[in-house]
Amino acid sequence: MNRLPLPHVDSMGEIVAGCIAPHPPHVVYADNPPQNEPHSEGGWETLRWGYTKLANKLKTLDYDALVIFTPHWQTYIGTHFLGLPHFKSKSVDPVFPNLFQFNYDLGVDVELSRALHNATKEAGMVTMMMENQDFRIDYGTIVSAHMLNRDWDKPIVPISSNRSRHYYSVEVMNEQARALGRACRKAILESDKRVVLVSTHSLSHRHFTTEPPIPEDMSKQHIYNHSNYVWDMKLIDLMREGKMQEVIDLMPEFTEQTMAETDSGSISWMMEALGMPDYPAEIYGYQSVIGTGNVVAAWDPNPETREVVL
Amino acid sequence: MSESPICFGLYVPPQPHPLLAPEQNEGWGELRSAFDTARQRIEESDADLILVYSTTWPSIIGHQIQAHPEPEWTHVDDDFHFLGSMPYKFKMDTDFADGYNQNCGERGLHSRTIAYDGFPIDTGSVVALKLLNPDNRIPACIVSSNVYSNRAESIVLGKAARDTLQQQGKKAVVVVVATLSNRMFTEHIEPHEDRIHSAKDEEWNQKIMEFFSQGRLEDLSQLSREIHGQIRVQKVVAYKPVWWMAATMGQSNNYDGEVLAYAALHGSGGAVIQLTPTSGSFGDKEFDEDDVEIYSGDRDVLDKGMI
Numbered sequence: 001m002n003r004l005p006l007p008h009v010d011s012m013g014e015i016v017a018g019c020i021a022p023h024p025p026h027v028v029y030a031d032n033p034p035q036n037e038p039h040s041e042g043g044w045e046t047l048r049w050g051y052t053k054l055a056n057k058l059k060t061l062d063y064d065a066l067v068i069f070t071p072h073w074q075t076y077i078g079t080h081f082l083g084l085p086h087f088k089s090k091s092v093d094p095v096f097p098n099l100f101q102f103n104y105d106l107g108v109d110v111e112l113s114r115a116l117h118n119a120t121k122e123a124g125m126v127t128m129m130m131e132n133q134d135f136r137i138d139y140g141t142i143v144s145a146h147m148l149n150r151d152w153d154k155p156i157v158p159i160s161s162n163r164s165r166h167y168y169s170v171e172v173m174n175e176q177a178r179a180l181g182r183a184c185r186k187a188i189l190e191s192d193k194r195v196v197l198v199s200t201h202s203l204s205h206r207h208f209t210t211e212p213p214i215p216e217d218m219s220k221q222h223i224y225n226h227s228n229y230v231w232d233m234k235l236i237d238l239m240r241e242g243k244m245q246e247v248i249d250l251m252p253e254f255t256e257q258t259m260a261e262t263d264s265g266s267i268s269w270m271m272e273a274l275g276m277p278d279y280p281a282e283i284y285g286y287q288s289v290i291g292t293g294n295v296v297a298a299w300d301p302n303p304e305t306r307e308v309v310l
Numbered sequence: 311m312s313e314s315p316i317c318f319g320l321y322v323p324p325q326p327h328p329l330l331a332p333e334q335n336e337g338w339g340e341l342r343s344a345f346d347t348a349r350q351r352i353e354e355s356d357a358d359l360i361l362v363y364s365t366t367w368p369s370i371i372g373h374q375i376q377a378h379p380e381p382e383w384t385h386v387d388d389d390f391h392f393l394g395s396m397p398y399k400f401k402m403d404t405d406f407a408d409g410y411n412q413n414c415g416e417r418g419l420h421s422r423t424i425a426y427d428g429f430p431i432d433t434g435s436v437v438a439l440k441l442l443n444p445d446n447r448i449p450a451c452i453v454s455s456n457v458y459s460n461r462a463e464s465i466v467l468g469k470a471a472r473d474t475l476q477q478q479g480k481k482a483v484v485v486v487v488a489t490l491s492n493r494m495f496t497e498h499i500e501p502h503e504d505r506i507h508s509a510k511d512e513e514w515n516q517k518i519m520e521f522f523s524q525g526r527l528e529d530l531s532q533l534s535r536e537i538h539g540q541i542r543v544q545k546v547v548a549y550k551p552v553w554w555m556a557a558t559m560g561q562s563n564n565y566d567g568e569v570l571a572y573a574a575l576h577g578s579g580g581a582v583i584q585l586t587p588t589s590g591s592f593g594d595k596e597f598d599e600d601d602v603e604i605y606s607g608d609r610d611v612l613d614k615g616m617i
Contacts (some may be wrong), residue, residue, distance in 0.1 A: 073388055074388055075388055075389050076389055076494050076496060077389050077494070077495070077496060077497060077498060077576070078496065078497065078498070080388075080389075080391075090427075090428040091428075092426050092427075092428045092429045092430055094367070094368075094369075094429070094430050094432075095368075095369060095370045095371065096371070097424050097426045097429050098424075098426075101426060101427075101428065126496065126497045126498065128392070128498070130391050131391075131392075132386050132391040132392070132394070132395060134384045134385075134386045134395040135386040135391055136385075136386065136430065160388070162496075163545070164496075166543050166544060166545045167493070167496060167543055207370045207371075207458075209370060209371060209372055209420060209456065209458055210371065210372065210420050211371045
């Protein structure tokens with residue numbers, strides 16, 4: 001397998017990969033990194049081993065930043081981007097605070113963030129830069145960034161999730177997210193940056209409303225219901241077959257049927273930004289976390305480095 | 311009839327404008343003045359506790375109850391970060407939180423207390439407690455809104471709160487943090503441009519405030535599903551705050567109601583409303599849905615051979 005970095009063309013941006021990177025805090029909790037205060041006995045290895053394999057692949061790619069579309073920075077007034085270069089604080093998960101109390105110290109590629117913002121605005125969408133230094137980075141961004149780059153040696157560019165699904169419909173969400181993806185693609189290609197796109201979300205997203213006494217007790221982990229499982233597998237099969245246009249066409253029904261976290265628009269955004277791949281996804285792992293369905297997957301535009309992982 | 315453990319109830323909006331930018335819009339300023347009036351009335355009451363139910367604190371693992379004795383942080387809103395930061399340090403009644411959690415369990419609900427340094431207290435709770443209890447004169451308790459819960463859980467959650475007040479012999483000011491209509495403008499507007507998003511939202515807000523001003527809290531509770539369908543953006547499964555408020559305060563229409571202020575908050579309907587228990591009543595109606603004492607979980611019809 002050729003793992004050499006792609007050739008770098010000066011002043012020519014490039015999207016070197018796109019990743020689905022789910023963000024249940026359980027995977028960071030299970031990993032026991034020094035930044036996270038709670039301690040676990042492990043758990044969710046299928047996801048974490050998949051994450052490790054994908055992270056190892058990203059190490060072989062030459063890229064400047066992770067651009068992360070996160071469902072947990074929820075905005076109703078357009079799409080927001082970070083406008084400050086450095087954030088240091090502590091993120092405590094509002095839903096699973098017992099699992100995730102993560103001390104972060106991260107850098108933002110503000111130049112790229114502003115370029116994405118400007119392109120979004122030029123495309124006619126509502127957008128805003130976030131420039132309050134007290135702002136706390138959401139745990140969706142932190143979990144996915146950490147699992148894909150545990151060294152935190154690349155800047156990130158988080159993008160908020162505009163909740164147009166709530167205000168209008170899944171169809172409107174899908175179209176708006178795709179328009180955002182087109183704008184971001186244009187901005188990246190016109191920049192001199194090489195980026196990895198990250199769409200952080202579960203597939204089916206119905207949770208159990210109780211938690212085992214030992215959260216990492218793997219004997220308690222399974223999908224919420226069979227319907228959600230079948231839907232998740234349907235989408236993964238289409239990803240394997242490179243039929244991403246069909247995935248996006250199915251997105252409204254999938255999202256309605258499985259309460260999917262794709263309601264954030266993140267996968268619709270990423271697929272449009274990737275140019276709607278017609279090549280197979282790399283599937284790194286699938287596992288349930290407290291009832292939800294989670295896949296780690298990647299799209300590598302370079303056929304020389306694209307792999308059949310699972 | 312035993313004495314009510316509720317001094318009075320307040321229904322207040324979650325957006326940060328009355329806290330951070332009251333001078334920028336006349337309506338936001340009126341809401342701020344109403345918050346100040348409510349603060350003064352709390353100070354003049356004999357309340358032992360401020361009990362907050364916040365619609366901007368969603369939970370998944372049952373309901374969560376804030377039990378950190380002195381949570382402290384600087385909060386920034388996801389949307390309205392440009393209005394500024396909200397540093398806070400609150401004082402919580404941990405005994406009440408523990409008792410409330412226990413009583414939730416007694417009534418069949420799953421719940422847990424949470425006490426973690428840096429836990430992200432939500433915008434609505436921060437705004438309410440900073441404006442209503444700025445000096446932490448009275449300890450508080452905050453309870454979340456479970457995203458999957460519906461009427462039964464919300465009513466039982468309210469009854470568990472009332473159980474706890476009665477058991478501990480405490481009197482509370484009950485604070486519900488929620489808008490009336492919740493549709494905001496999806497683009498930036500200048501402060502002077504703020505107005506209720508639509509005529510329909512305005513009409514329903516006026517109807518809801520008419521009920522509140524007549525003290526008809528239980529009637530509003532019975533209307534909750536209709537309100538959700540008519541003027542609530544479908545972020546969650548139901549409009550729950552009046553279910554919880556009605557159950558906590560005693561499931562009646564026996565209140566003096568007063569709308570202290572009403573104004574648009576980026577298009578949504580913000581109101582500061584006070585309900586004070588009284589012996590008089592508008593009169594109870596015939597209600598459509600059963601009362602619930604114990605939450606017995608989802609009905610697993612698929613597992614019972616019914617199909």
